[in-house]
Amino acid sequence: MTVLGNLALWVAFLVGIWGALTGFAGGLLGRADLQQSARHAVFAMCAALVTAVFALEWALFHHDFNVEYVAAYTSRNLPIFYTWSALYAGQKGSLLFWASVLSLFGSLALTFTSRRHAPLLPYVAGVVCAVAAFFVTVMLFAANPFARLAFTPLDGNGLNPQLQNPGMVFHPPMLYLGYISITIPYAFAMAALLSRRLDTDWLVAIRKWTLVSWLFLSIGLLLGMWWAYVELGWGGYWAWDPVENAALLPWLTMTAFLHSVMIQEKRGMLKKWNLALVIGSWLLSVMGTFITRSGVISSVHSFTQSPVGYYFLVFLVVAAAASFTLYARRLPLLDAEARLESMVSREASFLFNNLLFVGIAFSVLWGTLFPILSELVQGTKVTVGPPFFNQVNIPLGLALLALTGIGPLIAWRRASLPNLRRQFAVPVTTGGFVGLILLLGGMRDGWALMAIALAGFVAATVAQEFARGAHARHRQYGEPYALALARLVGRNRRRYGGYIVHTGILILFIAFAGMAFKTETQVTLRPGERATIRSPYGWTYRLTHLGISQYDALNRQVTAATLEVERDGKRLGVLTTEKRQHVDGLGRPTFQPSTEVGIRSDLREDLYVVLGGVVNGTEQAVFRFTINPLVWWVWYGGVVLVVGGLVVMWPGGGSPAVKRVQAGYVVRLVGEQ
Amino acid sequence: MLDCTRREFFGLLGGLASAALYRPLPPSAAQDSLPGTGPSGRLFDPARAGRPLPPVTARDNDAAIQVIEKQLKCTCGCNQDVYTCRTTDFSCTTSPAMHQRVLQLADRGQDAQEIIDQFVRENGVQILMAPPKRGFNLAGYFLPTVLILVAAAVLVMALRRWARAAAARPAAPAAPAALDATAAELERLRRELDSLPG
Numbered sequence A: 001m002t003v004l005g006n007l008a009l010w011v012a013f014l015v016g017i018w019g020a021l022t023g024f025a026g027g028l029l030g031r032a033d034l035q036q037s038a039r040h041a042v043f044a045m046c047a048a049l050v051t052a053v054f055a056l057e058w059a060l061f062h063h064d065f066n067v068e069y070v071a072a073y074t075s076r077n078l079p080i081f082y083t084w085s086a087l088y089a090g091q092k093g094s095l096l097f098w099a100s101v102l103s104l105f106g107s108l109a110l111t112f113t114s115r116r117h118a119p120l121l122p123y124v125a126g127v128v129c130a131v132a133a134f135f136v137t138v139m140l141f142a143a144n145p146f147a148r149l150a151f152t153p154l155d156g157n158g159l160n161p162q163l164q165n166p167g168m169v170f171h172p173p174m175l176y177l178g179y180i181s182i183t184i185p186y187a188f189a190m191a192a193l194l195s196r197r198l199d200t201d202w203l204v205a206i207r208k209w210t211l212v213s214w215l216f217l218s219i220g221l222l223l224g225m226w227w228a229y230v231e232l233g234w235g236g237y238w239a240w241d242p243v244e245n246a247a248l249l250p251w252l253t254m255t256a257f258l259h260s261v262m263i264q265e266k267r268g269m270l271k272k273w274n275l276a277l278v279i280g281s282w283l284l285s286v287m288g289t290f291i292t293r294s295g296v297i298s299s300v301h302s303f304t305q306s307p308v309g310y311y312f313l314v315f316l317v318v319a320a321a322a323s324f325t326l327y328a329r330r331l332p333l334l335d336a337e338a339r340l341e342s343m344v345s346r347e348a349s350f351l352f353n354n355l356l357f358v359g360i361a362f363s364v365l366w367g368t369l370f371p372i373l374s375e376l377v378q379g380t381k382v383t384v385g386p387p388f389f390n391q392v393n394i395p396l397g398l399a400l401l402a403l404t405g406i407g408p409l410i411a412w413r414r415a416s417l418p419n420l421r422r423q424f425a426v427p428v429t430t431g432g433f434v435g436l437i438l439l440l441g442g443m444r445d446g447w448a449l450m451a452i453a454l455a456g457f458v459a460a461t462v463a464q465e466f467a468r469g470a471h472a473r474h475r476q477y478g479e480p481y482a483l484a485l486a487r488l489v490g491r492n493r494r495r496y497g498g499y500i501v502h503t504g505i506l507i508l509f510i511a512f513a514g515m516a517f518k519t520e521t522q523v524t525l526r527p528g529e530r531a532t533i534r535s536p537y538g539w540t541y542r543l544t545h546l547g548i549s550q551y552d553a554l555n556r557q558v559t560a561a562t563l564e565v566e567r568d569g570k571r572l573g574v575l576t577t578e579k580r581q582h583v584d585g586l587g588r589p590t591f592q593p594s595t596e597v598g599i600r601s602d603l604r605e606d607l608y609v610v611l612g613g614v615v616n617g618t619e620q621a622v623f624r625f626t627i628n629p630l631v632w633w634v635w636y637g638g639v640v641l642v643v644g645g646l647v648v649m650w651p652g653g654g655s656p657a658v659k660r661v662q663a664g665y666v667v668r669l670v671g672e673q
Numbered sequence B: 001m002l003d004c005t006r007r008e009f010f011g012l013l014g015g016l017a018s019a020a021l022y023r024p025l026p027p028s029a030a031q032d033s034l035p036g037t038g039p040s041g042r043l044f045d046p047a048r049a050g051r052p053l054p055p056v057t058a059r060d061n062d063a064a065i066q067v068i069e070k071q072l073k074c075t076c077g078c079n080q081d082v083y084t085c086r087t088t089d090f091s092c093t094t095s096p097a098m099h100q101r102v103l104q105l106a107d108r109g110q111d112a113q114e115i116i117d118q119f120v121r122e123n124g125v126q127i128l129m130a131p132p133k134r135g136f137n138l139a140g141y142f143l144p145t146v147l148i149l150v151a152a153a154v155l156v157m158a159l160r161r162w163a164r165a166a167a168a169r170p171a172a173p174a175a176p177a178a179l180d181a182t183a184a185e186l187e188r189l190r191r192e193l194d195s196l197p198g
């Protein structure tokens, strides 16, 4: 099967190069035969890469440990679920996954893009082929997933226990889907630049794709947080790790793009900026893959361990240079069709929104790269950990939250004073009121207090928008309020979907604020002994150690401690936390023992229990008890955000601007130029 | 527990407010293990439970020690602070050793800052979870925020200029002020147009 895999990679490589050449040449020369050939090349590449994936999965499922990748990431007793996901557990497999999903997305884009955008498609095919061919090149010449060992081990290493978690099965592909799908908007942007078709039309072609990748990236980030929380055992979900930051960066720039694109649609402004954002987001996503897969930031030395880092570096530099050169040459075609008229307008608020998103992205990038910079500039290595990132980014994040409330309240073009007063009265009062209650209630953590007060403000703006809209429909069409609300959202999915996304964001901010009140205690207990801990809400938890049991499971030896949990005298149930010693098919230990956390969640707080180990080989156990307020709201907020994203994307509810363009005429409001 | 009553939901904010009233209990009160309950049973295979651990002492939970350890980076390569590492990865032997060192320095009567300084002297500044605010590190802390503020100021100035230019343009009569409608009415009209199907 590895022969088939290698063959498929070579076919993909050659077809990719052919597709890139014919795509660009066909577009530039206007030759239909070359254009058609490039299109077919994307489909052929997709078929070849899917075959390669099939070959690797075959080797994984048949335990062909002579294949280095199979031996490194699986073992005979690895559950099937994780054997499948071993495809993207390692660098080589992820490269294959990246390339194949890209060619799949490329095929979908070529198939489903409307005929109206036909002149862009050859270039899109060219870009997709070129990028996918790069990934195949890396595999063929530096990181071949089908490489064989000189000998055949009896069993493989097995998968890192921390990756043996359902969150880890879905998190990487979602994140990759996000990273990869940005290539499609990027390809359309390049196509628009190359073909000089820089009207608003190309935006219509890529907006959906941008939303798709934004949504995948959001889901990927959220699942990553969930995985970190339930699996890593340190009691939090975000550590400002370079790998996490790398995923956050394109998310920030894409969110900026989703907003600034509205100005281009409605007013024909910010064309240059939008193109730069698409190109920048794509470069960041490739950098994200590179950082995730090379570990270059945490240690510069890992760079030299494999040549893959150099391939990526060269690719990034070449791609950035090519994209921005082309961009610079087309700048004269990208002049704005209108000018801003007032500082107090929706357009202006979007400019500040973009400034903050890009500013925060810069700040995260700056912090992530700062250890390297410091080493270069002052010759000393410094550590840039969570305290640094929190200090720098919490104020920026809160400014963003405030703007999330302010922006939608301001009218397009120019807002008048009475209009502002009418819009802001309720939200500002609500925010102030929430802040006051918290202050009177004794909350003294300034950042947390501000976050929740601002969240109250934003919640009120969203509620006000929904209430006014529903009320207007109720008055105008006599619809009952529930129906009016449903129709309001249904008829204007972008706007109200966007507001649902904003609701998700404000819930997330409240949840983040909860972490300011986290408490941690370590305890040693013998069976029958109890520990008492106070929660930030003033409740008293009693945890009674019931005992430890040891048993064998499929690929691990489990040591499980069980605790009975009571809160304020009321029994809540039992919690189990485990130590797992993973073993291979021959019973030999693989990896260090790992920890399974016991979590009891409710809306207010999580009780998070970790078994540290045992004393003197007895049932006397060391535990860590953490109380994490409001963590569930991260997952709720995430779900709301994703639902909002789906509403925005749902077909048929496109923006009025899009509909007007599609209808072939443009309605101009009185007074609009 | 996924289900939540409305009362629980509304209790949330109040509950959060009371959070600030919480004062951590002294460590000795935080665990009321019954002393002298006799030896615990031996495990079938203690090796499976990871590295043997010593019992937790009251000082391991000392809030002041926690604060210090959260500023120091564990040198085992985990990228976590000493406190988080020693209470998360129980197979690591580096962070417990660093914890002992912190306790030792505290026993010598050093205060938090002195202990941290001592660690920096012994290990260099990278032992700190966040670089000290001096020299080039100041750029690390403040450059992004300063740049954002400068960009915001430039944006405000540019917007002012554009707004003035827009006001001076002859097209101005077409602005809402000259219409027989208020801005609010126009906004409503715009919304209604937006919500028309097709």
Ligand code: HEM
Pocket (backbone or CB within 6 Å): A255, A258, A259, A262, A349, A350, A353, A400, A401, A403, A404, A405, A406, A407, A408, A494, A495, A496, A497, A498, A499, A501, A502, A505, A645, A648
């Ligand atoms: C983390 C923060 C934010 C996220 C994740 C977010 C996300 C979104 C999304 C996905 C949409 C729908 C976009 C579309 O239809 O294509 C949207 C709409 C919108 N966003 Fe945001 N946003 C955020 C912050 C902000 C900020 C700071 C502002 C301030 C200017 C803002 C103003 C708006 C407005 C006015 C709309 C609706 C536009 C319309 O009428 O269709 N958002 N947002």
